[in-house]
Amino acid sequence: MTTAATPLTGDARILLPPAIQKDAVIYVRALVAHPMYTGMSxxxxxxxxxxxxxxxxxxxxxxxxxxxxxxxxxxxxxPYVAFPLRASHEGPLQVAWTDTKGRVYTQTAAISFAG
Amino acid sequence: MHDQESTGRRSFLRAAVVALAALSLSGRDLLGAATGPGDDMPDAAKKVLRERFGTRPIKDGHVSLDLPEVAPDSREVPVFIETDLPMDAERYVKAIHLIVDHNPDIYVAGFELTPALGKASIDTRIKMRRSSQVRAIVETSAGELWWAHKLVYTTLNGCV
Structure with missing residues (x-):
């Protein structure tokens, strides 16, 4: 058990727009629960x-x-980050966050086309 | 009596503002074309740039940096960086670098991008220790560097 990390540390989420058209540039929002300690608190x-x-x-x-x-x-x-992505094909989008203790938190969302 | 006093104070203030403006203008004239956004950078921040980019020139333009003028919460300052530079297989933005002159870690983040993204932009939230210039540097596949900067005022130390 690590000190002071919140119980939710590593809880990760990817948010995609509701309907994706092929070749459209979409905005992907990715969030992970993490304390992000600076060493100064x-x-x-x-x-x-x-x-x-x-x-x-x-x-x-x-x-x-x-x-x-x-x-x-x-x-x-x-941490929250949003970035563009050209939806050129259907397939999994994976985000993997690695922290300074070497722990890796991953989340996957499916890019699939509307209609 | 009271009226006169406040008029006097007002004209003094006006004179002071005019004098300050004249000073800053003449300062700019003296420095001429050498005046750039990097001129007021602390040495530690200049060192970070030198280590990352060597002597490559960093030019103004092509980068839009959206930040609040006053950050209500310096633990979570929203930053949006965008560029109009091309994002195709031949010419693309390969990285966006984020620098805060007065943070303990001056180089806050680097975002390596590829043409598969279709556009180059980043939206995130950062911590700020105190009021500081925030700089976004966009690096192209051809090795060009473009930047924008913005002064953000903070009220509390957000580096927790």
């Missing part, structure tokens, strides 16, 4: 909380990497 007893944050985010679409983010603890708690 203190707990209720006054002790420094060690830094602990999401370091990389890998995004694959149909098995191919389409984006990779490099983060520091300067990204807010429970």
């Amino acid at each position: 203190r707990d209720e007893k006054g002790a420094l909380i060690p830094e602990y944050y999401i370091k990389t985010v890998d995004i694959t679409y149909g098995g191919h990497r389409v984006a990779r983010f490099e983060w520091t603890s300067g990204i807010s708690r429970d």
